[in-house]
Amino acid sequence: MSAVRDSQYDLVVHGGTLIIPGVGRVRSDVGISGDKIVALAGDLSAGGKDVYDASGKVVLPGIFDPHAHIGNERSYDEEAETETRAAVLGGVTTIGIFLRSLEESYMKHLPGFRRAMDELSYVDSVFHPQIFTDEQISEIPRYAAEYGIRSFKFYMSGMPGIVKSVPDDVLLTGFRMVASLGADAIACVHCETGALIDQARKELQKKKDGTLADWEFAHPADAEALAIQTALYLSKVAGAHLYVVHLSSKQGLEVVRNARRQGLRFTVETTSPYLGIASDDPNGFLVKMVPPVRTKDHHDALWQGVTEGSxxxxxxxxTSRARATKKPEAGLHGSRSGYPVLGTHLPALLHYGRLRGVPLELLVDRATRAPAKVYGIYPKKGTIAIGTDADLAIVDLDLERVVSPEELQGMSDFSPFEGKKLRGWPVATIKAGKIVARDGKIVGKPTGRYIPRAASNIPPDVEWLSRVQ
Ligand SMILES: [Zn+2]
Incomplete structure (x- = not known):
């Protein structure tokens, strides 16, 4: 009998240390058959058709980035391939996509968006449509019933000429519609108060040129903090689960903490660039973003928030761009917001988090299990357990690499992290049971699938606030 015929597993990840959120560090092999994890045990290597030697490495659940934009620069189809290629190379195996901002029905666009994610993408995905109009609000139940969508995004303050703002009355109506879907449905909100932004931008227009540090004042932290208060109030009135996207400031965090102390259950997200890049960064306007990256004292606060569970x-x-449309040389007013960061997400978290002594298990939880629970795809995603999807990021915690845009293999020819040396990189990514990236190269095919979500009346259950003083 040949060894091949005796093999129980299509692939065995051998000799690594698993980081399982909520469990901790476990020395175990992972046995994979088809696209599922089917065994966890001390040494399975004899039973594998293929064996990946993960000795000296840590094995994480595939990273779930709940907040990505696809198709804002190139076509949706093109970015569905290129940006997910960068993602999977960086250990990300599932993304939540904020669908392109449209002011018309999503019904005619959803089949195409879904097909792109089923046919072209390297990673699995869920959708969050961005809701602006009464028509879209009225269609929320159809998006849910026909596409398994359970999360929706609202911009309290838009971006002039790009995204329109949603006033409080529309927000409340939208929250009520989301709440009507069930306790698991999520209202994601970009929290900034438009009037404060308008005033700040008018002030900033007087300045002819400036630096990235000046851009911070176009989107003042007070505008974020005030908007979170409003969103908290309106979501409570409507009975909707609020998910604050991309928290960027210590003022915003203070509002979050106060609400947590009152026992309010809502979810708060920050992003990896906000935890590592400051507004004095030498990459200047390559880092221009809304909300802006801020000074280092905001990093300190945000890391505290991550650690304590607020x-x-x-x-x-x-939001990928090409340097030619990003136009960093056009300065404070002329350069555009948005940057490609899927490929650097995991290395940035590992690098900046470990510099601050944040436990690896906690970092991994915030980037895998927590978002998977909130968005209703746990334990299919977000853990390492028998019966779950075989999506894994195998990481060399000591590997140091200087970020170079070409190596990230997305469509962008720049990175806000370019030139920075980050420590801790994935050396292999397993997606749907197959090694799809290895040693910085794509070695497999796109196997991404869109994930329709089932309705549930169980509200999201994550670690709300465990370590706050
Ligand atoms: Zn966004």
């Missing part, structure tokens, strides 16, 4: 999830807010 911040629950960490995403990217990836």
């Amino acid at each position: 911040i629950n999830t960490i995403g990217t807010d990836n």
Whole structure:
């Protein structure tokens, strides 16, 4: 009998240390058959058709970035391939996509968005449509019934010429519609108060040129903090589960903490760039973003929030651009917001988190299990357990690499992290049971699938606030 015929597993990940959120560090092999994890035990290597030697490495659940934008620069189909290629190379195996901002029905676009994620993507995905109009609000039940969508995004303050703002009355109506779907449905909100932004931008227009540090004042932290208060109030009135996207400031965090102390259950996300890049960064306007990256004291606060559990999830807010349209040389007013960060998400978290002594298990939870629970795809995603999807990021915690845009293999020819040396990189990514990236190269095919979500009346259950003083 040949060894091949005796093999029980299509692939065995051998000799690594598993980091399982909520469990901890476990020395175990992982036996994979098809696209599922089917065994966890001390040494399974004799039973594997293929064996990946993960000795000296840590094995994480595939990273779930709950906050990515696809198709804002190139076509949706093109970015569905290129940006997910960068993602999977960086250990990300599932993304939540904030669908392109449209002011018309999503019904005619959803089949195409879904097909792109089923046919072109390297990673699995869930959708969050961005809701602006009464028509879209009225269609929320159809998006849920026909596409298994359970999360919706609202911009309290838009971006002039790009995204329109949603006033409080529309927000409340939208929250009520989301709440009507069930306790698991999520209202994601970009929290900034428009009037404060308008005033700040008018002030900033007087400045002819400036630096990235000046951009911080176009989107003042007070505008974020005030908007979170409003969103908390309206979501409570409507009975909707609020998910604050991309928290960027210590003022915003203070509002979150106060609400947590009152026992309010809602979810807060920050992003990996906000935890590592400051507004004095030498990459200047390559880092221009809304909300802006801020000074280092905001990093300190956000890391505290992540550690204590007032911040629950960490995403990217990836919005890829080419340098030619980013136009960093056009300065404070002319350069555009948005940056590609899917490929650097995991290395940035590991690098900046461990520099601050944040336990690895906690970092992994915030980037895998917590968002998977909130968005209703746990334990299919977000853990390492028998019967779950075989999506894994195998990481060399000591590997140091200087970020170079070409190596990230997305469509962008820049990175806000370019030139920075980050420590801790994935050396292999397993997606749907197959090694799809290895040693910085794509070695497999796109196997991404769109994940329709089932309705549930169980509200999201994550670690709300465990370590606050
Ligand atoms: Zn976003």
